[in-house]
Amino acid sequence: MQIVDLIKKKRDKQEHTPEELKFLIDGTVDGSIKDYHLSAWLMAAFIQGLSIEETTELTKLMAYSGDVLDLSSVPGIKIDKHSTGGVGDKVTLVLAPLVASAGVIVAKISGRGLGHTGGTVDKMDAIPGLRTDLTIDEFLHQLKTIGISLIGQTQNLTPADKIFYALRDVTGTVESLPLITASILSKKIAAGADIILLDIKYGSGAFMKTFEDAKKLSEMLVTVGKKLGKSVTTAISDMDQPLGFTIGHTLEVIEAIETLKGKGPQDLTKLCLRYAAILLHKAKKVKTIEEAEILLKKNISNGKAIEKFREFIEAQGGNPDVINNYDLMPKAEHHIDILSEHTGFVTQLSAIDVAETAKLLGAGRDRKEDKIDLGVGVELKIKRGQKVNKGTLLAVLHANSLKHIEKALLLIQHAYVIGDKAPLNPPLIKEIIS
Numbered sequence: 001m002q003i004v005d006l007i008k009k010k011r012d013k014q015e016h017t018p019e020e021l022k023f024l025i026d027g028t029v030d031g032s033i034k035d036y037h038l039s040a041w042l043m044a045a046f047i048q049g050l051s052i053e054e055t056t057e058l059t060k061l062m063a064y065s066g067d068v069l070d071l072s073s074v075p076g077i078k079i080d081k082h083s084t085g086g087v088g089d090k091v092t093l094v095l096a097p098l099v100a101s102a103g104v105i106v107a108k109i110s111g112r113g114l115g116h117t118g119g120t121v122d123k124m125d126a127i128p129g130l131r132t133d134l135t136i137d138e139f140l141h142q143l144k145t146i147g148i149s150l151i152g153q154t155q156n157l158t159p160a161d162k163i164f165y166a167l168r169d170v171t172g173t174v175e176s177l178p179l180i181t182a183s184i185l186s187k188k189i190a191a192g193a194d195i196i197l198l199d200i201k202y203g204s205g206a207f208m209k210t211f212e213d214a215k216k217l218s219e220m221l222v223t224v225g226k227k228l229g230k231s232v233t234t235a236i237s238d239m240d241q242p243l244g245f246t247i248g249h250t251l252e253v254i255e256a257i258e259t260l261k262g263k264g265p266q267d268l269t270k271l272c273l274r275y276a277a278i279l280l281h282k283a284k285k286v287k288t289i290e291e292a293e294i295l296l297k298k299n300i301s302n303g304k305a306i307e308k309f310r311e312f313i314e315a316q317g318g319n320p321d322v323i324n325n326y327d328l329m330p331k332a333e334h335h336i337d338i339l340s341e342h343t344g345f346v347t348q349l350s351a352i353d354v355a356e357t358a359k360l361l362g363a364g365r366d367r368k369e370d371k372i373d374l375g376v377g378v379e380l381k382i383k384r385g386q387k388v389n390k391g392t393l394l395a396v397l398h399a400n401s402l403k404h405i406e407k408a409l410l411l412i413q414h415a416y417v418i419g420d421k422a423p424l425n426p427p428l429i430k431e432i433i434s
């Protein structure tokens with residue numbers, strides 16, 4: 001078999017056999033297929049698409065291209081959650097302890113962020129001492145003892161996805177529904193959980209810009225997941241404006257802790273409660289979603305949820321005192337107030353502009369090797385739909401270096417669009433597909 005024949009076949013819109021896809025993935029992992037051939041194949045697949053059968057086969061081959069975790073030694077149903085990436089998306093930090101506080105095991109392998117979307121592993125770095133590089137044995141031990149562990153991607157999990165993703169990132173082939181499906185699901189299958197919730201974001205701050213594309217992706221993820229014997233639920237949620245009020249690592253950890261204490265922003269709290277309820281219901285912990293929400297709200301008000309987060313931090317070597325003393329985390333030297341230049345209603349708050357502002361302050365990366373500043377970011381004071389006067393405090397920039405501050409000030413002003421009429425706020429969770 002020759003890779004060039006596979007490229008020509010896909011270029012001409014023909015369907016690959018399972019043997020051809022195996023040749024492609026084996027050659028990707030052992031290095032016998034060169035990057036230029038892979039890039040050409042990825043572009044052909046991007047343009048011509050892959051059938052559901054091809055996507056399913058590719059997902060399976062990618063999932064088994066490296067280690068696949070066996071969680072069977074951990075008793076009980078294990079859940080996992082993944083987001084396609086958003087701005088201010090600290091859902092995992094709230095959802096994981098919340099679900100674990102109700103007795104369902106959360107086994108999650110998270111990524112670092114790239115570009116404007118922050119990763120959970122980077123956020124956890126703001127907690128002093130917290131390790132995200134546990135060995136698989138440590139990971140399993142922690143699941144058995146406290147029912148929750150969040151770690152970074154281990155070296156040999158889905159190596160084919162790592163190679164594909166790095167090439168897609170630089171060849172304009174990220175936004176392909178079958179390639180995203182294979183990328184996300186292969187990682188989830190390799191991570192071994194029984195129940196998977198995928199948060200599909202749409203809007204200016206997401207990969208999927210429209211609800212229609214997010215819906216198509218959701219349907220493909222559920223269909224392929226089912227064919228591979230996995231219980232996959234997708235929730236399509238709004239990412240046109242950031243989630244919660246904070247963007248930046250320490251700032252987001254603080255907001256997650258506040259949410260677990262019952263003092264979080266309404267949108268973040270609502271999303272986390274709903275997702276956690278879906279997971280408890282899927283794990284058969286409760287009979288109805290309503291029953292689950294009552295239980296979860298109780299665990300927030302009686303302190304069980306924040307206590308689970310404390311246990312988690314301690315088990316992974318972090319300093320649990322951060323829960324009551326936010327000064328233990330890195331923070332920024334300068335705080336710059338952003339005031340409204342107009343009177344009216346905030347009709348738009350662009351998630352991508354806010355993310356780019358935070359990145360200019362040092363909270364994001366352009367390249368994998370870039371170092372991020374954990375203490376900086378954007379604290380929003382006003383969100384979409386609120387009324388403002390000229391001079392109202394819109395946001396506070398948390399900065400250390402003032403190198404790009406002029407550009408950051410322009411961008412954050414640009415993020416807020418102020419008009420005469422209150423906008424119609426779209427629902428936070430638009431659809432759930434199971």
Ligand code: URA
Nearest residue numbers: 084179180181183184
């Ligand atoms: N997230 C992933 O893990 N993979 C993709 O291809 C896109 C989003």
